[in-house]
Amino acid sequence: AQSVTQPDIHITVSEGASLELRCNYSYGATPYLFWYVQSPGQGLQLLLKYFSGDTLVQGIKGFEAEFKRSQSSFNLRKPSVHWSDAAEYFCAVGAREYGNKLVFGAGTILRVKS
């Protein structure tokens, strides 16, 4: 069965500090990997995606993520967090073999303290 694990439900970081959000997946096929961000009551905004090729992916808003096949991980990073980054972050996995539907992790709520 396909599954995505985001082990951290909440994370609090100080403004200007670095950030890493963890994501691990279990998939029986070559995965496509995504990070989405959601503000309260809003839809999902795509931060970045990995299909193939370079395992370090650059996204919007200064975010990046690294695909590590050996660890089944796709962690999201940002070198310096801004107060406006406070939101919920979802890791998602899809695969052509499963019709490209997305399976989401449970999400990580990011709080930024000034």
Next chain:
Amino acid sequence: DAGVTQSPTHLIKTRGQQVTLRCSPKSGHDTVSWYQQALGQEPQFIFQYYEEEERQRGNFPDRFSGHQFPNYSSELNVNALLLGDSALYLCASSPAGANGGYTFGSGTRLTVV
């Protein structure tokens, strides 16, 4: 360039009623998927439409049905509403073969009372 448009943004229905939610995909996109996101939960896949046919379905009862029109827009219908159907319903679109790189709308917040 308009993204994915969903209507209405909010609505309140009574248990047992029926509801129809609408989605217009991003320009150039022809595949539409629907997701249900209960409060405090992650989105769950309901179904996907391509070429006016349901191509894939998640673990949702037959009370959930959909339709895709020739202009690629889509509707999600839910019959015999239950309190547990209260959620944010998200529509996502993509070009065919886009490897799941979906653009999401802002959602419709459905409250069942």
